[in-house]
Amino acid sequence: MRASDTYTESLFTMSKLEDFIPQNHPLRPIRKMVNEALARLEGFLTSMYAAQSQGGRPAIAPEKLLRAMLLQVFYSIRSERQLMEQTRYNLLFRWFIGLAMDDPVWVPTVFTKNRARLLEHDAVVELFNEVLMLAERRDLLSGEHFSVDGTLIQAWASHKSFVRKDGNDPDGDDFKGKPRSNDTHASRTDDDARLYSKGNTGSELRYMGHTLSDNRHGLIASAVVTIADGHAEREAAKAMIDDAVQAHNDPEATITLGADKGYDAREFIDALTDMKVIPHVAQNTSGRRSAVPDEIANTEGYSISQQKRKLIEQGFGWAKTIGNMRQVMVRGLEKVDQMFVLTMAAYNLTRMRTLGQLRPEAA
Numbered sequence: 001m002r003a004s005d006t007y008t009e010s011l012f013t014m015s016k017l018e019d020f021i022p023q024n025h026p027l028r029p030i031r032k033m034v035n036e037a038l039a040r041l042e043g044f045l046t047s048m049y050a051a052q053s054q055g056g057r058p059a060i061a062p063e064k065l066l067r068a069m070l071l072q073v074f075y076s077i078r079s080e081r082q083l084m085e086q087t088r089y090n091l092l093f094r095w096f097i098g099l100a101m102d103d104p105v106w107v108p109t110v111f112t113k114n115r116a117r118l119l120e121h122d123a124v125v126e127l128f129n130e131v132l133m134l135a136e137r138r139d140l141l142s143g144e145h146f147s148v149d150g151t152l153i154q155a156w157a158s159h160k161s162f163v164r165k166d167g168n169d170p171d172g173d174d175f176k177g178k179p180r181s182n183d184t185h186a187s188r189t190d191d192d193a194r195l196y197s198k199g200n201t202g203s204e205l206r207y208m209g210h211t212l213s214d215n216r217h218g219l220i221a222s223a224v225v226t227i228a229d230g231h232a233e234r235e236a237a238k239a240m241i242d243d244a245v246q247a248h249n250d251p252e253a254t255i256t257l258g259a260d261k262g263y264d265a266r267e268f269i270d271a272l273t274d275m276k277v278i279p280h281v282a283q284n285t286s287g288r289r290s291a292v293p294d295e296i297a298n299t300e301g302y303s304i305s306q307q308k309r310k311l312i313e314q315g316f317g318w319a320k321t322i323g324n325m326r327q328v329m330v331r332g333l334e335k336v337d338q339m340f341v342l343t344m345a346a347y348n349l350t351r352m353r354t355l356g357q358l359r360p361e362a363a
Contacts, residue, residue: 017095026111027074029087029353031096034070037130037286038063041123060106060114067097069115073346080115081108124338128223135352137217143356145215146241147258147309151316153225153336154327155193155205157323160189162195162205176211192333196228207333209325209340210236215258215304218311219351222345225337234268238275245275245288247341254282258305266291273327316348319343 021028038045045062068083071093077083085320087093088105100103106114118124135141162185180195187193193205210233213221222240226232241257248255255277261284269291280302283290296302318327323343328336 004037006204006310009264017091017101020091021095025092026353028094029356030074031067031347033134033349034067037127037134038066038287040130040133041126045123047118048123060111061098062118062123064098065111065118066123068093068111069118069124069342070346070349071096073343074350076322076324078324079108080111083162084108084111084229100231103211115233116336119141119334119338126315128348129247131345131352132219133220133347135348138351138352138356139148140217140219140355141214141221142216143244144253144307145256145258145305147213147215147246147312148210148237148263148303149213149260149309149312149316150203150208150236150239151320152196152198152201152208152228153209153340155187155190155207155324155336156331157187157190157193159205159350161189161198162201192227192331192336195263196226198352207328207336208232209238209316209319210240211312212237212240213312213315215256215308215311217351217355218308218314220312220315220344223341225333225340227333234263234265237263238268241272241277242275245277251276254278256301256305258282258309260309264290264292277309280309282306315347318347323347 023302028249036181043087048062049059054111067088072080072083073079075086077149078087084107086097087097091101092104094101132141136143160230161182164184165186166184187205190205193207195203196206196208197203206226206228208228209225211220212225213219214221221244224240226236238258241255245255256279257272257277258280259282261282263281265307269279269281276298278301279292279312280296281294283297290297319340325340328339330336330339
C-alpha cells in the first residue's frame with residue numbers, strides 16, 4: 001500500500017540536539033578536546049571583555065566564536081556569510097558551536113566584528129597553545145626532535161591590483177607586460193602581499209607560512225605567517241626553534257631540527273649551533289660544499305630526522321585542501337597569520353583524534 005506524501009510537524013518536540021549527533025561522529029572527540037582547551041582559557045577570555053562589564057550590548061561568547069571558526073576550517077567554508085547560513089539549518093553545527101535549536105544565528109557582519117577582537121588579543125594563538133598542551137599531556141610530543149618548513153600562500157589580491165607606489169600608473173596599464181617589482185610596486189587591496197616565486201612556480205602575490213612540527217607524530221608545534229621573501233624561511237625557523245628550546249628549558253636536552261636543502265646555509269647552521277640545536281638539515285652538495293658536517297649527516301639520528309621531516313608536508317596539504325589556505329579570503333598579515341594558526345590548531349585536533357583512535361588498537 002502506497003503511503004501518502006504528507007508532512008506533519010509537531011508543535012512541541014522533546015528531542016535534544018545531542019540526540020541527533022551519532023555517537024561515533026568524528027566531531028565528538030574533537031569537541032571534547034576543544035572544550036577542555038577552552039575551559040583552561042576561561043580566565044583569559046573573561047579578561048578580553050573586562051572593559052564591557054559596566055554595560056553595552058553583549059558580545060558573542062568567545063567560546064562559541066572560536067568553535068564556529070574551527071567549524072569553518074573543518075568544513076572548508078569560505079566565508080562567514082556561508083557559515084552563518086549553514087548554521088541556521090545544520091543541527092550538527094549548532095551542537096558543535098553550542099547553540100540551541102531555536103537560538104538565533106548571528107549576522108555575518110557582527111560575527112566578523114567579534115572575530116576582530118580575537119585578533120586584537122591573540123586568542124587564536126592562545127587556543128593553539130592550549131591544544132598543544134593537550135597533546136603534551138597525552139604524551140604525543142617528543143619535545144626534542146623537530147622539523148621545519150615553509151609554504152607559499154596566495155594572497156586575496158590580483159595582479160591588476162599591483163601598481164606603482166608613486167601613483168604614475170592609476171589606470172593599471174603597467175600590468176601589460178612591463179617590469180614590476182616589490183621595490184616599485186604594491187597591491188592596492190593588500191599592502192602586505194608581495195610578488196614572489198619559488199622553484200618552478202610563477203610570480204604571484206603571496207605570503208609565506210611556516211611551521212615547526214614535532215617528529216613523534218607530526219603535530220605542529222609552532223606556526224607563523226611572514227612577508228614572502230628569500231630570507232623568511234630561515235629567519236622564521238630560527239625564531240620558532242629558539243622558542244622551542246626556551247620552552248623545553250633543559251640545557252642537557254638533545255634537540256634536533258630537520259629541514260630540506262633550502263636551509264643548508266652556513267649562517268643558519270651556525271645559528272642552530274649557537275642555540276645548541278643539532279642541525280639535521282639535508283645536505284646540499286650540488287656544486288657546493290654543505291654547511292652540515294659529515295659527522296652529523298652520518299649518524300642514525302640524522303637519517304631518522306630526514307624520514308620524519310616529511311610529516312610536515314601533511315599539515316601543509318591538509319591546510320590547503322581542507323583549511324582553504326591555498327588562497328586566503330582575508331587581507332593583511334595579521335589576519336592571514338590568524339587564519340593560518342587557527343588552521344594548524346584544527347589540523348592538530350584532527351591528528352590527535354586519529355592518534356586517540358589508533359592507540360587503543362596498539363595497546
